[in-house]
Amino acid sequence: MYEEHDAVVLQERIRELIAMRSRQNQEGQFSQTGKRLTREELNNKANSGAKASSKLQYGDFRKIILDFQLQEHERFLIKFTNLFKSVDND
Numbered sequence: 001m002y003e004e005h006d007a008v009v010l011q012e013r014i015r016e017l018i019a020m021r022s023r024q025n026q027e028g029q030f031s032q033t034g035k036r037l038t039r040e041e042l043n044n045k046a047n048s049g050a051k052a053s054s055k056l057q058y059g060d061f062r063k064i065i066l067d068f069q070l071q072e073h074e075r076f077l078i079k080f081t082n083l084f085k086s087v088d089n090d
Contacts (some may be wrong), residue, residue, distance in 0.1 A: 006072070013064050018056055 006068070010064065010068055013068070014056060014061070017060060017064065021055075
């Protein structure tokens with residue numbers, strides 16, 4: 001199940017998540033009107049938990065790995081599932 005291609009796919013998914021968080025973080029530095037937030041406003045926003053982190057959290061890493069495993073497992077089983085459905089009528 002884990003081949004070189006699998007590692008490449010997982011690395012790409014992790015990079016995409018980090019890039020998305022980084023963009024969210026950068027977008028969070030501006031107010032609704034497009035003006036740049038002051039340092040105090042940024043600190044308040046960060047303290048309230050609204051600031052997105054550009055670091056990969058363990059929970060996010062775990063979700064990426066588990067989602068990948070589930071998708072690959074389902075892809076592997078599709079042949080057997082289709083064969084079973086062709087034989088079993090109910």
